[in-house]
Amino acid sequence: MSSTARLSMRGIDKSFGGVPVLSNVELTLEAGEVVALLGSNGAGKSTLVKILTGLYSRDAGTVEVDGQAVVFGKPADAIAAGVKLLPQEISVMPDLSVGENILLGDLPMKPGFGFKQVDYKTIHIRATELLAQLGFEALDTHQDVKRLSVAEQRIVEIARAIAGQARILIMDEPTAALTEQEAELLFAIIRRLKEQRVSVVYISHYMSEVFEISDRIVVLRDGRNAGDFVTATTNKAEVLAAMLGATAGDLYPTEPPPPPGTDVLKVEGFGVRGKIADVSFAVRSGEILGIFGLVGSGVEVLGRALYGAVHSERSGQVTLDGRPYRPSTPQHGKEAGIGFVAAERKKEGIIADLTVRENIALPFQSRFTRGLFVSTEAETGHAQNWIRDLGIRTRGPEQKLRTLSGGNQQKVCLARWLVEGVKLLILEEPTRGVDIGARREIYGKLRELTAKGYAVIILSSDVEEVAGISDRSLVLDRGRVVEQFPRGVTPAALMAATAETQTA
């Protein structure tokens, strides 16, 4: 059987500057099989994918596609062999039509006027055929791609991969920008691809997705194979244990919440023009308030509006520690004692070229300044404290933030606000793109912080996260609060709360 495998990678070694990143890694893929590739950040997933797609050369090992030994010196070699990566960020040409985008790699030509011309007629016929293979023949191939939804752009991208005769598709967090319903659509397409004997390597941090769509789960840990499970016969606990190693435990903290204190933030009839209307809630010290909403529900606006980072017109009453509070800039929010961590870590969170020390000190730089000059010693001491306390894995405070993994970058973003005077943390998607080990540490730390009197608001589109961590939770839908739940709510109940209003 293994001799006819679609893909067989064996004994793959790779090291950077003498540090082994992959040792003796193995990955096989049958035709029409969906294999989920799991592992914490730094486990070696992305390095393995880069070797498979010709971005990196391997130090040792063999790669065979359909029994043929291959060496990919550059990405084009991999594509020629039928290996295609769909990166996390969708890459389509917004100003070209759907048809042109799909057939971009090999535009059909026809003769005419003495030179070769693009054959638009054939483009649209072939593009429609390809879309039909995916079950989307209804998509108009003449319209510009920029008019499509994110999910439809994904479909175009997949159709393009099939047009290029891809036999192995690597999907890196393909649902990252999709809503729940759009994700279902994507899964339907993956099932169709299976029928056509296309193999898929599926990379995701979402355990529930992995269990829904994969046939097999391959787990990497510290650059080695740590488990190979048939999805139908395993469970989340088993997979988690493989990812985390011997230290596996519960993802969410089990200790009971501290007795709630006084109201820190009280919101009454709060609205943001065009986004949010009539939202009321309070969050007390010692409490983690989870706010769940799908993309477009207002969940991506509410947090930053309360912090002062939204320019649109606002309405309603907000009090902070019993005093009226109307922030119009992030400075206001910060000075009032609110810390904010944005959803898009790369775009809105980290300053990649500054060091860990500089990043942590940045929001309250004055406190690390003596007279005219910044005190590097004060910064270093502070940074080292939080590196230790939060378990930030770094060579030291002088390491550039860009070289840290996502989870550790997130911890740095959190550490920025752990100074005296901050009493409320507003965290958007606090564990998006964060590996499971770091997630557990972040959740544990949030619980610990509430015990010290912090109030925490988490705004998230990850239903399991909100259910798992919240002492109380709200569900946002179309800019309004549609349900409230006490501690211990199930993910299904949260999801049902949004679904009800959407069908109503």
Added chain:
Amino acid sequence: MATTTETAAAAPSLKRRFMELLAKPWSGVAMLLVFYLILIAVFSILSPFFFNTRNMLQIGLNVAYIGLMAAAGTPLIIAGGLDLSVAAIAGLTGVMISLLVGLGVPVWVAVGLALALAAAIGVANGLFTTRLKLNPLITTLGMMSIVSGIALVLTGGLTRPLMIPGFNWIGNERLFSIPIPLIIMVVTFFALWLVMTKTKFGRFIYAAGGNAEASRLIGIPVERTVIVLYVISALAGAVAGTILGAMLGAAGPNAAGSQLLTVIAAIILGGTSLNGGRGSVWGTLLAVLILGTLNNGLTLLNVSSFWQDVTRGVVLMLAVSLDQLRNRALGE
């Protein structure tokens, strides 16, 4: 199989080592220093007049006003801005001083007024690019055109005399046998280095250029930081214009215009990223010295000054390519 893998791996490994070197934070400045020393060695061999104190100080004097503008432009580009109007401001400053003195205004008052006008131009540049979010390239290109146009209108396109007792010394005198313009330039570099690496404001410069949105969201006054840097750049342009006028004893409406490219070239060659967030004034200083040394050396070798435009262009394009390579090295 094993041999193919080895040869495939061996070829890119040299390239990879080069890329890793490029990714090191000090790589830019170190490479410049080596290049500078090689340049000095080569010219010393080729020309007997090159390597002596007098000529070295002459190079320093020649580049002083250029270095001033490049020094102030460095933090601006690091913070994500760009000032193409700086050389035009230098031209207008000389013209203004000359005209005001002609009207009977005391020379130092005239200098003060010219500096105030420059500051106002800097504020305008800053407001247009931050509040209105206009592209700095277009904004300051427009400002350059306006400013140099006004200077031409004021003088009718002619160069005006600027021989004023008690003024020309800042261009011609020496302190401990070092030309005053050179001292002003070095002090400016040192002061900017202190500000950029040791102060809160300096941290804001790198943060704003590295990730403006993230900086805004942690409550850093990004716009104010950038506006202040535009003002500093414009003021440096005015000081450069003052020094140049004093050195030449004359004020041309476009006296410094031809050096705008040198200023930008020096900043980029010095390792400051056009994308912002990365760079240092020492890199810029080395680059200014390299460009000045090239000019001086080629002149001593009797190479036509027209060729010097070509060398400057080549060096600039090499520098931009290197910046691009470095970005790639950091991206991987």
